[in-house]
Amino acid sequence: MHETEEAVYALITSVLLSGQLAAGAQLVETRLAAVFGLSRERIRKILQRLGHERLLELVPNRGAFVASPSLTQAREIYEARRILEGGIAGRLAGRLDDAQVQALTAHARRERAAAKAGDRARSIRLSGEFHLLLSACCGSEFIERQLQELVSRTSMLVAFFESDTASSCACDEHEQIVEALCEGDAAAAVRTMHTHLSLIETRLRPHAQPRALADPGVVLDKAWRVGRRARR
Amino acid sequence: MHETEEAVYALITSVLLSGQLAAGAQLVETRLAAVFGLSRERIRKILQRLGHERLLELVPNRGAFVASPSLTQAREIYEARRILEGGIAGRLAGRLDDAQVQALTAHARRERAAAKAGDRARSIRLSGEFHLLLSACCGSEFIERQLQELVSRTSMLVAFFESDTASSCACDEHEQIVEALCEGDAAAAVRTMHTHLSLIETRLRPHAQPRALADPGVVLDKAWRVGRRARR
DNA sequence: TGGATATTGATTGTGCACAATCCCCTGCAG
DNA sequence: CTGCAGGGGATTGTGCACAATCAATATCCA
Numbered sequence: 001m002h003e004t005e006e007a008v009y010a011l012i013t014s015v016l017l018s019g020q021l022a023a024g025a026q027l028v029e030t031r032l033a034a035v036f037g038l039s040r041e042r043i044r045k046i047l048q049r050l051g052h053e054r055l056l057e058l059v060p061n062r063g064a065f066v067a068s069p070s071l072t073q074a075r076e077i078y079e080a081r082r083i084l085e086g087g088i089a090g091r092l093a094g095r096l097d098d099a100q101v102q103a104l105t106a107h108a109r110r111e112r113a114a115a116k117a118g119d120r121a122r123s124i125r126l127s128g129e130f131h132l133l134l135s136a137c138c139g140s141e142f143i144e145r146q147l148q149e150l151v152s153r154t155s156m157l158v159a160f161f162e163s164d165t166a167s168s169c170a171c172d173e174h175e176q177i178v179e180a181l182c183e184g185d186a187a188a189a190v191r192t193m194h195t196h197l198s199l200i201e202t203r204l205r206p207h208a209q210p211r212a213l214a215d216p217g218v219v220l221d222k223a224w225r226v227g228r229r230a231r232r
Numbered sequence: 233m234h235e236t237e238e239a240v241y242a243l244i245t246s247v248l249l250s251g252q253l254a255a256g257a258q259l260v261e262t263r264l265a266a267v268f269g270l271s272r273e274r275i276r277k278i279l280q281r282l283g284h285e286r287l288l289e290l291v292p293n294r295g296a297f298v299a300s301p302s303l304t305q306a307r308e309i310y311e312a313r314r315i316l317e318g319g320i321a322g323r324l325a326g327r328l329d330d331a332q333v334q335a336l337t338a339h340a341r342r343e344r345a346a347a348k349a350g351d352r353a354r355s356i357r358l359s360g361e362f363h364l365l366l367s368a369c370c371g372s373e374f375i376e377r378q379l380q381e382l383v384s385r386t387s388m389l390v391a392f393f394e395s396d397t398a399s400s401c402a403c404d405e406h407e408q409i410v411e412a413l414c415e416g417d418a419a420a421a422v423r424t425m426h427t428h429l430s431l432i433e434t435r436l437r438p439h440a441q442p443r444a445l446a447d448p449g450v451v452l453d454k455a456w457r458v459g460r461r462a463r464r
Numbered sequence: 465t466g467g468a469t470a471t472t473g474a475t476t477g478t479g480c481a482c483a484a485t486c487c488c489c490t491g492c493a494g
Numbered sequence: 495c496t497g498c499a500g501g502g503g504a505t506t507g508t509g510c511a512c513a514a515t516c517a518a519t520a521t522c523c524a
């Protein structure tokens with residue numbers, strides 16, 4: 001019983017991150033309760049959790065709405081990533097052990113392969129995971145959690161703002177970062193990280209996302225059925 | 233009605249941060265509800281919030297307990313601060329405007345005054361606020377929130393682990409950091425920040441804190457009455 | 465017609481009662 | 495004396511019913 005709650009949370013999260021819901025759309029508690037076959041209280045707990053992670057905006061007495069970040073907020077998120085990941089790079093420079101270096105280079109290789117194969121979805125996913133992998137090397141559960149949240153919010157931004165013709169992810173830059181870290185050149189690693197994130201940021205376009213006008217209940221219901229079939 | 237809830241949250245937080253409660257002590261929902269005159273559900277919401285911030289440990293079907301960090305966890309928190317605040321220092325170097333520099337130096341001056349006057353409590357509080365002030369200079373609400381949480385948890389650690397004869401806070405180092413930031417020397421600023429935090433960390437002593445065996449209900453009740461008197 | 469105000473309908477917020485869970489303690493057997 | 499099974503008591507978890515709130519529409523008066 002407890003595990004379905006987790007599954008619902010994961011499902012809503014993935015639907016939000018993939019941008020299938022219009023920004024600002026309301027997620028009505030009773031509706032979701034009916035769709036997922038959970039009590040309203042359980043749904044409520046899930047929504048609050050998503051609100052805390054800023055994937056939803058919780059308005060008192062009004063309800064839960066799909067976060068609709070402004071370009072200003074988007075820039076703030078990238079700035080936060082520059083600060084946090086700059087700190088990570090600076091701390092990790094010259095401190096990676098062999099296993100970590102191997103894991104990072106292997107990951108970069110996989111990214112390169114996906115990019116070469118033109119698998120855009122996989123490429124995007126791997127690109128995000130690279131940053132999380134790097135944060136995991138710090139050995140700080142706190143740092144990992146924080147970056148996880150930032151990466152999630154970035155995914156949502158990309159879904160809303162990135163032009164569809166986005167160039168392939170810059171796996172070169174990931175390799176450069178690993179290289180700088182191995183050489184122990186902290187300043188270079190931080191610099192590379194900063195420019196890397198700034199480059200990603202410049203890809204955002206304020207195209208007034210006209211997609212995804214569907215009813216959230218319908219979208220989630222469909223996703224739930226599909227997942228349910230796959231789950232057995 | 234809503235504001236008393238906020239007041240209760242603030243009160244419990246301050247009591248937790250000041251180390252007046254024994255690590256591992258349970259906060260029973262019904263008890264707190266009686267003390268504060270709130271319904272159990274309101275108390276529950278407050279406890280979950282505190283659990284999310286890791287000031288309490290929430291155990292399913294068991295309850296909320298005062299966090300009792302191990303020395304290992306303590307080190308992890310300081311490591312996280314090195315990473316995050318290193319990132320802040322690296323990002324802020326050479327980018328502070330006049331108003332910010334002025335605010336920071338003014339704060340450092342106040343710290344120095346408090347240290348010279350031997351006002352230990354004020355000195356500690358100001359020392360923590362310096363770091364928050366620095367994070368506010370980033371203009372990222374996210375970064376500010378994260379550091380807020382880390383500083384809170386640090387305060388709790390200090391309450392549990394720091395020797396009572398702790399030397400006065402190193403306001404010299406704070407001034408050094410501001411100086412490096414003004415000069416735009418990112419590497420130096422990061423280095424100073426790292427050593428500063430490491431120095432604070434070395435002050436932790438695993439003295440098996442034997443204090444504060446009082447019942448949480450009693451302590452909170454007393455604090456509540458005192459605050460209530462002061463509030464009008 | 466215009467604008468302020470009352471009404472309504474849908475949605476969230478909360479108190480309460482009861483269910484589920486867990487720890488501790490007791491009793492018993494080996 | 496130790497290990498284990500089970501009961502009892504205290505505490506947390508949750509479904510439900512109703513209260514509070516808000517936006518949108520309807521109503522009324524000038």
